[in-house]
Amino acid sequence: MGPDMRGLDHSWVPLHLAIGWIFTRDRDFVGKLPFDGSTRKVAVAIAIQIEMAKGTKAKPIDDSWLDLRDAMLTGKVRAQGIPYWRRPRDGGFPVETAEVRRDIPAAEIADANLRDDNEYRDCLIPKDWHVSSAPFYRNIQVLRANLLAVFRPPAPTTKDEAGAITALANLLREGPKLRRAEARRNLAAEGFNISDRRFLNRIWPQARLEAGLEALAPAGRPAVGDASSQPPQSRR
Missing domain, CATH: 1.10.10 (Arc Repressor Mutant, subunit A)
Incomplete structure (x- = not known):
């Protein structure tokens, strides 16, 4: 497709768009979100919509991440990311090293928290990162076919x-x-x-x-x- 492709038009969907889809099941809403955004921006956009709906209550967006995380852990939704490490360097700041994008093992998903890491948004950070040898993950994406199969759209309108x-x-x-x-x-x-x-x-x-x-x-x-x-x- 052309340059006007939207979030769900791609085979691999950025994590924040996947979470936005699970939360809203609204293609138009997800399509208007920035492709290079973050879960924080999704939460802000949803909060604005809720305010416009005059106080309509909704579950926290963290619940949508946990739903996606469960699907990733059970292998229902395939996820990939760029693994990286920050290793200490003598007399200076840690040096970052990274590998090529790859599938994220379930064990590393289970042992990680979703949070920002300096300039990177929506990273998987090992819970015991200061002693763990497991990598951090950035630029996380999920397979669209899996996402839409597990978190199905509502009945057509x-x-x-x-x-x-x-x-x-x-x-x-x-x-x-x-x-x-x-x-x-x-x-x-x-x-x-x-x-x-x-x-x-x-x-x-x-x-x-x-x-x-x-x-x-x-x-x-x-x-x-x-x-x-x-x-x-x-x-x-």
Whole structure:
């Protein structure tokens, strides 16, 4: 997709956006959050929304982190980060060393707290960091497919339908020959929970029109995944 990609449009979602999604289950809200933000900024944005809702109460955002942490510990949500250490140096400040991004083991998740570390936001810091040999982790991301499978979006609404049409229209602009079955898979991966009837009768034709195409694809090779695309059984 183009440069207007939003948080949940990426295969790997920054930790603060994942927490924002778990808290709100609102794609529009998460899409407006800065991609390079932090959980602290998410909490501020949510507090503003609550204030605008005239004092509506909500559970603390820390609860959403704990829900995500549990899913990471049980392997339901895959998480990656950049491990780093601050090792003491004779006569000076500690020297930071880092490795390449990798999966975060469950044991290191269980033995860490989520907090800021100087210029880094939303780091996993070992509870006994001053004596532990375990690394710190920064730039933590979770796999979007896992996130949306475990923390499912709410039942579709008119707003969700409009979002699905826009998302699919963007895909069709990039690939006008996109087939229905592939389009369905893409929307599901983006977290849109749309019924088959709604997809065929409203989402698909409206998205094609929005992309500058005919509402129905011209007759030709059947869509991949359609029953009609299966080769005929040979007769003996």
